[in-house]
Amino acid sequence: MSTEQVDIREIQRQVSKVVDPEIGMPIVEMNLVDKLDVKDGQVDIEYHATTQFCPPVFALKISQDLRDNLSHVKGVKGVKVVVTGHYFADAINRQVNKETSAEAPPPATQPEKQQ
Numbered sequence: 001m002s003t004e005q006v007d008i009r010e011i012q013r014q015v016s017k018v019v020d021p022e023i024g025m026p027i028v029e030m031n032l033v034d035k036l037d038v039k040d041g042q043v044d045i046e047y048h049a050t051t052q053f054c055p056p057v058f059a060l061k062i063s064q065d066l067r068d069n070l071s072h073v074k075g076v077k078g079v080k081v082v083v084t085g086h087y088f089a090d091a092i093n094r095q096v097n098k099e100t101s102a103e104a105p106p107p108a109t110q111p112e113k114q115q
Contacts, residue, residue, distance in 0.1 A: 001080050004041070004075035005075055006040055006041060006043070006074070007073070011076075012036075013039040014070055014072075015017035015027070015033060017065075020058065021051065021061050021062070022058045027062060032048055033047045042076075042078045042079075043073075043079045044079075044080045046081075046083075047062070047066070047083060048083065048084045048086070049082075049086035049089075052089060053086075056088040056092060059088065059092050063092055063095075064091075066081045075087070080092070081093070082099055095114065
């Protein structure tokens, strides 16, 4: 079994493409990225909002852009994005990291009763 390696430089390039839509600057230039871990194809990235009351739509856009950009990097199997320091952080994190129906496990079925 072959494990495809993730190019950390490509991960960094993709993160640097993400722009704060309100300010118009890359989040990397604004020093908003707090943590970036890559292990076994799983990318975990944590960043903080520019302010606690940054419009939620902008924080969600940044989170989605991070997820989308990183998901397309060769070898990446999963991406988890976490925003901190925002009053709506829990909801944003749930939204951006929620499982799609294709990825969700099938519901458990009950065995049919025999009569």
